[in-house]
Amino acid sequence: MIHIRKRKCLGTTVRKSKKSKERVRKADYVSKTYFYYAISDGDKRCYSEEDRTKGYGAQSIPDPKAVTFAQVFVNGVLQPSTLYQIEKGSLTLTSKDVPEKGVPIIVQSIRIYKRRSGRG
Numbered sequence: 001m002i003h004i005r006k007r008k009c010l011g012t013t014v015r016k017s018k019k020s021k022e023r024v025r026k027a028d029y030v031s032k033t034y035f036y037y038a039i040s041d042g043d044k045r046c047y048s049e050e051d052r053t054k055g056y057g058a059q060s061i062p063d064p065k066a067v068t069f070a071q072v073f074v075n076g077v078l079q080p081s082t083l084y085q086i087e088k089g090s091l092t093l094t095s096k097d098v099p100e101k102g103v104p105i106i107v108q109s110i111r112i113y114k115r116r117s118g119r120g
Contacts, residue, residue: 027115031068034109036061036091040074042101047091053104062109063088070109074099 037053044051052059064070064086072079072091083095091107099105 036107040099040103073106
């Protein structure tokens with residue numbers, strides 16, 4: 001009998017029943033997620049890491065070349081990539097309208113990479 005157990009990292013761990021002595025296969029890929037939180041002032045289109053909301057832990061806007069994909073949420077709504085531009089350390093909103101004062105802005109960046117052999 002084969003059991004499949006979901007892991008926090010991408011992929012699954014497959015193991016045989018306890019009677020079998022096969023080794024457990026670890027996931028080949030893992031992920032790292034970066035978050036950035038800011039609050040709109042009602043005027044600004046460009047946000048840097050200095051504009052982040054304090055109290056939410058380590059926050060950054062990594063270089064888009066170093067992540068697998070990034071998403072931007074304005075007031076909890078996922079924005080199409082045509083409405084923003086991300087560079088290392090900054091977010092520029094390219095939409096016609098500026099978010100109202102007090103609206104939350106979130107950047108989520110995810111990097112998926114291959115686990116190094118010998119780790120895990």
